[in-house]
Amino acid sequence: MTNLIEIKGVTHAYRTKAGPLPVLDNLNVSVPEGEFCAVVGPSGCGKxxxxxxxxGLMKPDQGEVWLHGERVTSPRKTVGMAFQNPVLLEWRTIIDNVILPLEIVAPRMPQRDREARAMHLLEMVGLKGFERKRPSELSGGMRQRASLCRSIVHKPDVLIMDEPFGALDAFTREDLWQTMRDLRAAEPFTCVLITHDLRESVFLGDQVIVLSGRPARTQHVLDVTLPADRRIDSLYTPEATEMLHLLREQIRIAQGRDGDLH
Amino acid sequence: METLKKIAVPVGSIIAFLLFWEFIVWVNDWPNYKMASPSDLPPAFARYSHLFIEMGWQTLWRTVAGLGLAVLVGTLLGMAMGFSAIARDALYPLLVGFNAIPKATLVPVIALLFIGQHDFNTVLMAFLISFFPIAVSVGIGLSTLEPEYRDILRSLGASKVTIFRKIALPKTLPEFFGALKVSVTLAFIGTNLVEIVSPHGRGLGALFKSGETNGDYPLMFAVLIALAVLGIVLYYAVVALEKIFAGWAERPQS
Structure with a gap:
């Protein structure tokens, strides 16, 4: 199996008034095609x-990022993004928000086909009947569902998510984990998920990468051994508990608190 | 019932205001060469109705022309300031300084510069006084666009023009219309400033001036009311445009 995403020796620093601020230090990450890679690490470590x-929104100072065997130097149409803030366009209806990437990626696609594609996704995430509403009429969880639909509507090879569920309450978050799992079963894509939630990383991830504190290096890689058809219950099995324990320990090391007694 | 209330309340308050005005004049026993009362106004409108229509139109089109210019230039300046930090640093002090100049002082300057060009002078003043709020609000609207909004499209390789058209422009519309409401009133002030201070016999300002010269107080007050009505009409025209183009920004009333 080929690696869809290959990050090789990436080092990057931001230029600030107080001098360069290194955020990534010789980082190496490989994600095979179709895999779900969860990335955890201390706050502000460069995730x-x-x-x-x-x-492809920025270039590293050193090192290379490869997607699909091509070096990434600029944005490409085969990427989808979702953020903690759903960033829906308030002046568009939900379905028009979901269609947005298609307007850029597939300008010649007939409007009817675009809407059919968007409706298909909205149905899958349980937003049928809300497609003509404005974002301001929906709850936070529903907005994030719509945002997820938008990030995969153009069938990207890679979905990049930056703490997409971070602002939601615990139960809504668990609902969305399951939605995410179902979406992935229906339309396979490779995924990079940045998160602060260890349970989330274990529930969704095939591998969990723990980054060290700033500047970030790969500190630990955990292969999640849970079965593919996971349920929320799977998080309460002994194996899951053991993995969560291990991750917690790694985070503590990453935070530089080796000596602390828990 | 709801719509009746919506109409009855403002109409009632206007009638109450007119009654109060009439009462003040009556109780002080002011003659109409000192202070006109509302009952003096209808005769004044009737006597000069053709002048009101002719000069009202002159004031209106000059104001709208000045405002149109302000929208165009204000938006362009705002775009420059919103997209480029250098343009912002360069333009901001100039604009703030220019805005601080009382515009009445510019009337003689403009009148001398473009001597005899009355229409142009008036439109220019309406523009000069009203472009500032538009430039500032468009500039701020564009420069405070959250980076994530841009990233959604940028990560797909969309061009800057596309990002502006699909995201930045519509997102700035509510701020733009907020500023336009302020600018409408300002543009009116600009037009009348020239019409009154630099008399050339055109517009409602000139009619006001002639009322003053002839000691015709009812006429002067009638002009004030006519200006207020024009102002209201233009303001609500902007509100109607706002409803069409930025109605989404209104919170659903609960």
Whole structure:
């Protein structure tokens, strides 16, 4: 199997008034095609920088990012993005929001086909009947569902998510994990998920990458051994508990608190 | 019932205001060469109705022309300031300084510069006084666009023009219309400033001036009312445009 995403020796620093601020230090990540890669790490360790690099929104100082065997130097149409803020366009209806990427990626696609594609996704995430509403009429969880539909409407090879469920309450978040799992079963895509939630990383991820504190290096890679058809219950099995324990330990090391007694 | 209330309340308040005005004049026993009362106005309108229509139109089209110019130039300046930090740093002090100049002082300057060009002078003043709020609000609207909004399209390789058309422009519309409501009133002030301070016999300002010269107080007050009505009409024209183009920004009433 080929690696769809290949991050090789990426080092990056932001230029600030107080001098360069290194955020990534010789980072290496490989994600095979179709895999779900969850990235966890301490706050401010450069996780969001990683998403922007993969999306081609910025170039690293050193090192290379490869997608599909091509070096990434600028944005490409085969990427989908979702953020913590659903960033829906308030002046468009839900369905028109979902269609937006198609207007850029497939300008010649007939409007009827675009709407059919968007409706198909909205139905899958349980937003049927809300397609003509404005974003301001929907709850936070529903807005994030619409945002997810928008990020995959153009069938991207790679979905990049930067804490997409971070602003939601615990139960809505678990609902959306299951939605995400179902979407992936229906339309396979490779996914990079940035998160602060270890349970989320284990529930959704095929592999979990723990980044060290800033500047971020790959500190640990965990292969999630849960079965493919996971349920929320799967998080309460001994194996899951063991993995969560291990991740917690790694985060503690990443935070530089080796000596602390928990 | 709801619509009746919506009409009855403002109409009632206007009638109450007119009654109060009439009462003040009556109780002080002011003659109409000192202070006109509402009952003096209908005769004044009737006597000079052709002048009101002719001069009202002159004031209206000059104001709208000045406002149109302000929208065009204000939007372009706002775009420059919104997209480029250098343009913002360069333009901002100039604009703030220019805005601080009381515009009445510019009337003689403009009158001397473009001597005899009354229509042009008036439109120019309406423009000069009203472009500032538009430039500032468009500039701020564009420069405070959250980066995520841009990234949704940028990550798909969309061009800057596309991002502006699909995201930045519509997102700035509510701010733009907010500023336009302020600018409408300002443009009116600009037009009348020239018509009154630099008399050339055109517009409602000139009619006001002639009322003053002839000691015709009812006429002067009738002009004030006519100006208020024109102002209201233009204001609500902007509100109607706002409803069409930026109605989405209104919160659903609960």
């Amino acid at each position: 969001s920088t990683l998403t922007r690099l993969v999306a």
